[in-house]
Amino acid sequence: MGLKIVAVAVVAQAVWGMARSLCADAPRFGIAAIAAILALSWPAAAGQIAVLGAAAVLGAAWLKPADDGARAPLPIAVRRRSGALLLCLFFALLIGLPLAAELWHSLPLSLINAFYRAGALVFGGGHVVLPLLQAAVVPPGWVDNETFLAGYGLAQAVPGPLFTFAAFLGAAISGWTGAAICLLAIFAPSFLLVAGVLPFWESWRHQRRARAALAGVNAAVVGLLFAAWCHPVWTSAIFQLSDFGLALLALLALMRWKLPPWLVVAAGAGAAWLSSLAF
Numbered sequence: 001m002g003l004k005i006v007a008v009a010v011v012a013q014a015v016w017g018m019a020r021s022l023c024a025d026a027p028r029f030g031i032a033a034i035a036a037i038l039a040l041s042w043p044a045a046a047g048q049i050a051v052l053g054a055a056a057v058l059g060a061a062w063l064k065p066a067d068d069g070a071r072a073p074l075p076i077a078v079r080r081r082s083g084a085l086l087l088c089l090f091f092a093l094l095i096g097l098p099l100a101a102e103l104w105h106s107l108p109l110s111l112i113n114a115f116y117r118a119g120a121l122v123f124g125g126g127h128v129v130l131p132l133l134q135a136a137v138v139p140p141g142w143v144d145n146e147t148f149l150a151g152y153g154l155a156q157a158v159p160g161p162l163f164t165f166a167a168f169l170g171a172a173i174s175g176w177t178g179a180a181i182c183l184l185a186i187f188a189p190s191f192l193l194v195a196g197v198l199p200f201w202e203s204w205r206h207q208r209r210a211r212a213a214l215a216g217v218n219a220a221v222v223g224l225l226f227a228a229w230c231h232p233v234w235t236s237a238i239f240q241l242s243d244f245g246l247a248l249l250a251l252l253a254l255m256r257w258k259l260p261p262w263l264v265v266a267a268g269a270g271a272a273w274l275s276s277l278a279f
Helices: 002-022 026-041 045-062 080-103 107-121 126-137 145-155 162-204 208-234 241-255 261-278
Strands: none
Touching (some): 002 026, 002 126, 002 145, 002 261, 045 208, 107 126, 107 162, 126 208
């Protein structure tokens, strides 16, 4: 329970930090607010994709991105043909894995499909993966919601990207084998996309509309993260005044006192455990 309460503070800190940099003006704040409302009303993965697509269109038509300025070209070592093949592989897996999982009912294949899709659809920060992973592993009964949020709290104490949370979920589902499958599946889209996009990035980043669309998507990501903070993070952890007090104390420790997340996680779990012994 303490780990889940600390997760409330960690995600709140992430929302605040991203909002300050990605929603610095009224139009982008408006996109974030609309994205949050839509994500809460339509929490499925398809809803997130639709929100990000709409935000890209709004951004391209409405936002005025800052001047990109003069930058040294990236030292790109990937050929355009290779990049195009990697992008085709990315989309082929994104479309083909769900079909394969429907045809062949296999737990490893279902795990690869669920975690590859989560890794492919996340944009703007690891915390946004929460609703996607929760929708992938909790409804089928692979992991209960209590274990999911407790594992997320523990993931804050581990150095490295939040995607390593996939290893915890895989281990909870199917031991070490599941951990390896889920970890590789959630990271695979990132490697395919980065290597696939690199040959084309130089021309894209100088296009004003492309930068405006990206600004709109970034603003929407803040809204998606706020929606994830509301549900499932807040709704699964804060039930009484003492829970709220511990979450607020953890947030102060992170944002005002600048304590490392692992220490806040340990202190929050310890405080909740001592409280359970006292009562």
